[in-house]
Amino acid sequence: xxxxxxxxxxxxxxxxDTLWINETYxxxxxxxxxxxxxxxxxxxxxxxELFKKEMENLPxxxxxxxxxxxSMIETAIELSNERISPKVIQTxxxxxxxxxxxxxxxxxxxxxxxxYLSKNYxxxxxxxGDLLDQERKLKQSNLEKxxxxxxxxxxxxxxxxxxxxxxxxxxxxxxxxVGNSLKSDVLPVLELGAQAVHIPFHTTxxxxxxxxxxxxxxxxxxxxxxLKEYLL
Amino acid sequence: xxxxxxxxxxxxxxxxDTLWINETYxxxxxxxxxxxxxxxxxxxxxxxELFKKEMENLPxxxxxxxxxxxSMIETAIELSNERISPKVIQTxxxxxxxxxxxxxxxxxxxxxxxxYLSKNYxxxxxxxGDLLDQERKLKQSNLEKxxxxxxxxxxxxxxxxxxxxxxxxxxxxxxxxVGNSLKSDVLPVLELGAQAVHIPFHTTxxxxxxxxxxxxxxxxxxxxxxLKEYLL
Numbered sequence: 001x002x003x004x005x006x007x008x009x010x011x012x013x014x015x016x017d018t019l020w021i022n023e024t025y026x027x028x029x030x031x032x033x034x035x036x037x038x039x040x041x042x043x044x045x046x047x048x049e050l051f052k053k054e055m056e057n058l059p060x061x062x063x064x065x066x067x068x069x070x071s072m073i074e075t076a077i078e079l080s081n082e083r084i085s086p087k088v089i090q091t092x093x094x095x096x097x098x099x100x101x102x103x104x105x106x107x108x109x110x111x112x113x114x115x116y117l118s119k120n121y122x123x124x125x126x127x128x129g130d131l132l133d134q135e136r137k138l139k140q141s142n143l144e145k146x147x148x149x150x151x152x153x154x155x156x157x158x159x160x161x162x163x164x165x166x167x168x169x170x171x172x173x174x175x176x177x178v179g180n181s182l183k184s185d186v187l188p189v190l191e192l193g194a195q196a197v198h199i200p201f202h203t204t205x206x207x208x209x210x211x212x213x214x215x216x217x218x219x220x221x222x223x224x225x226x227l228k229e230y231l232l
Numbered sequence: 233x234x235x236x237x238x239x240x241x242x243x244x245x246x247x248x249d250t251l252w253i254n255e256t257y258x259x260x261x262x263x264x265x266x267x268x269x270x271x272x273x274x275x276x277x278x279x280x281e282l283f284k285k286e287m288e289n290l291p292x293x294x295x296x297x298x299x300x301x302x303s304m305i306e307t308a309i310e311l312s313n314e315r316i317s318p319k320v321i322q323t324x325x326x327x328x329x330x331x332x333x334x335x336x337x338x339x340x341x342x343x344x345x346x347x348y349l350s351k352n353y354x355x356x357x358x359x360x361g362d363l364l365d366q367e368r369k370l371k372q373s374n375l376e377k378x379x380x381x382x383x384x385x386x387x388x389x390x391x392x393x394x395x396x397x398x399x400x401x402x403x404x405x406x407x408x409x410v411g412n413s414l415k416s417d418v419l420p421v422l423e424l425g426a427q428a429v430h431i432p433f434h435t436t437x438x439x440x441x442x443x444x445x446x447x448x449x450x451x452x453x454x455x456x457x458x459l460k461e462y463l464l
Contacts, residue, residue: 061364
């Protein structure tokens with residue numbers, strides 16, 4: 001696709017699965033969760049019910065690990081017909097705490113790319129998830145120094161982006177968003193007249209899966225390092 | 233106390249128990265939680281153990297209802313020696329969801345005071361808690377229109393305030409913070425050379441209780457409406 005980034009002044013980066021690994025930890029925990037419940041149901045059914053419960057709870061709990069733990073607990077109670085042992089529920093909570101404790105693992109070429117781009121652009125982070133959790137990851141990542149602003153957002157709908165850009169006094173035509181989710185990082189941004197780059201992570205949460213339209217104009221890259229070929 | 237607010241340009245408001253009722257709902261839920269467990273322990277012991285668990289989990293979960301639910305669940309499992317029934321755990325989660333659904337109840341004179349002050353000052357909200365939850369409450373409160381900025385903070389230590397004021401380009405000597413917590417809203421702000429007004433709510437979470445020093449200079453008011461007597 002032909003792209004023209006001449007007007008870009010501000011680049012927004014998604015964090016989870018764009019700057020560092022995240023979804024993998026959720027997948028691993030889901031697998032361990034399914035093992036815990038394997039006397040009650042198949043892994044497939046457990047995955048499906050957990051996902052349904054997460055979607056049901058999303059308007060209440062929002063994104064992040066704490067809501068995920070609560071959805072696992074509710075799923076375990078329901079799938080076991082209230083026969084699950086309190087010990088197993090405590091184990092589920094421990095799985096969640098382990099996720100919070102995971103060290104931050106940067107994706108390849110992230111740091112050098114941010115360093116390069118920070119010379120010519122204002123870089124910001126736009127991420128969903130638990131506030132404290134995202135702040136901790138950013139701090140651990142040692143990437144804070146490259147960013148002018150970090151925003152933990154409760155959602156990534158067009159309205160969330162337009163409110164934020166207005167607040168930060170960024171004209172959409174000067175804004176480029178980079179992220180791994182078409183649904184959250186690319187399409188809502190295109191809708192505002194800003195630009196976007198899609199860099200898929202090898203695994204995507206079902207909630208974020210979506211088919212783009214042929215008319216959607218955005219750049220698709222294999223890794224964040226390739227950004228340097230398109231930007232100053 | 234003599235106060236001089238001549239230099240004040242920006243007023244920060246805490247939200248929970250300063251603009252609207254919050255702590256009351258936690259207290260009510262704690263009482264219901266103690267009833268659920270009354271076969272295992274006295275209300276006093278249950279309160280104490282829940283508080284200990286909340287403090288233990290605070291660095292991981294941060295502030296807000298989701299962390300509170302998880303701490304209640306862990307406390308129930310421990311106090312019952314893992315004999316608690318899954319049904320009771322589901323009830324605890326329902327209590328938490330009820331808290332999230334509580335309608336926003338403004339404290340007296342809040343709206344008229346904000347309307348009055350918004351004519352001469354830039355007003356901002358600085359609050360802890362779950363991101364989505366605080367956004368929802370602010371929206372429901374219909375107070376959004378009075379605020380230039382809303383910040384959900386992961387903590388309210390001096391460093392959190394100084395980072396935020398710097399980011400918003402507010403000189404501490406132009407800043408006045410208004411809130412119900414000496415520990416979170418008053419003392420850290422005084423430490424930065426900004427000013428503060430303390431308006432206690434009738435109930436305070438044990439975590440927020442603190443004794444001020446005699447030298448701490450801040451204004452103590454009985455209700456938010458009295459602010460008009462001290463500010464333009």
